Amino acid sequence: MLLLVVVIGIDFIKLIKVSEIDCVIADLSAYDLKEFNILKTTIENITLLIICDSNLIVQEGNCMERAYKKFSKPINYEEILYCIEEISFKTKEVSNKNQQISNILLNLGFDISNIGTRYLIEAITCSIDNSKLKNLKAIYLYIANKYSIDYLSIKWAIQNSLNKFNNTIDEKIIQEFFGITDNRRLTPKYIINFFKVYYQF
Numbered sequence: 605m606l607l608l609v610v611v612i613g614i615d616f617i618k619l620i621k622v623s624e625i626d627c628v629i630a631d632l633s634a635y636d637l638k639e640f641n642i643l644k645t646t647i648e649n650i651t652l653l654i655i656c657d658s659n660l661i662v663q664e665g666n667c668m669e670r671a672y673k674k675f676s677k678p679i680n681y682e683e684i685l686y687c688i689e690e691i692s693f694k695t696k697e698v699s700n701k702n703q704q705i706s707n708i709l710l711n712l713g714f715d716i717s718n719i720g721t722r723y724l725i726e727a728i729t730c731s732i733d734n735s736k737l738k739n740l741k742a743i744y745l746y747i748a749n750k751y752s753i754d755y756l757s758i759k760w761a762i763q764n765s766l767n768k769f770n771n772t773i774d775e776k777i778i779q780e781f782f783g784i785t786d787n788r789r790l791t792p793k794y795i796i797n798f799f800k801v802y803y804q805f
Contacts, residue, residue, distance in 0.1 A: 627651040627691055629684070651691050655679060701729055705799065712781060713773050720765030723747060723758050724792065728799045740793055762792050 632654055654671045673687050705725050706716055714721050727743050737743045741755070744762075748755035770789045778784055782798055 629653045631655045718765045720761035724762045731796050731800045
């Protein structure tokens with residue numbers, strides 16, 4: 605379900621730090637935009653829709669560049685509703701993709717209750733959906749920002765989950781499913797790239 609918040613001004617900055625909000629519609633003035641860019645607030649995991657005066661649409665900066673879409677006044681409510689429906693559909697797609705990946709890893713023998721496995725699932729999804737995340741560190745930083753923790757915690761949790769899997773799984777399963785013909789252990793990079801290349805969700 606899409607969790608949507610509508611606010612006037614930059615007060616939503618306080619909200620996104622304590623709530624699991626998916627989408628914010630922010631009605632911002634020139635002053636708000638200036639303050640936002642000064643704060644350099646990170647909102648990587650929030651879909652931001654900005655409503656502002658038409659002369660402000662052309663402004664650049666952290667806030668405007670991050671916006672999923674910008675709407676000029678007077679407000680066209682049908683256009684905003686259509687955009688929200690589009691975001692809601694994409695949110696459901698991500699949820700379905702996570703479930704498919706979870707089922708595959710569960711059938712292989714991963715412990716789905718393990719926090720590292722859950723981070724791994726998110727890492728796979730991020731890699732498939734976000735072409736801007738070029739390497740493992742970028743993916744880990746993205747997830748770490750979402751949960752407000754250090755990216756090394758994400759890295760170690762995923763590696764710990766993978767170590768448990770490597771130590772308990774039958775090598776034949778690894779060879780047959782992942783196409784590894786030698787005795788190499790699965791790494792986060794290999795498994796994430798494997799799903800990205802071979803699975804179309």
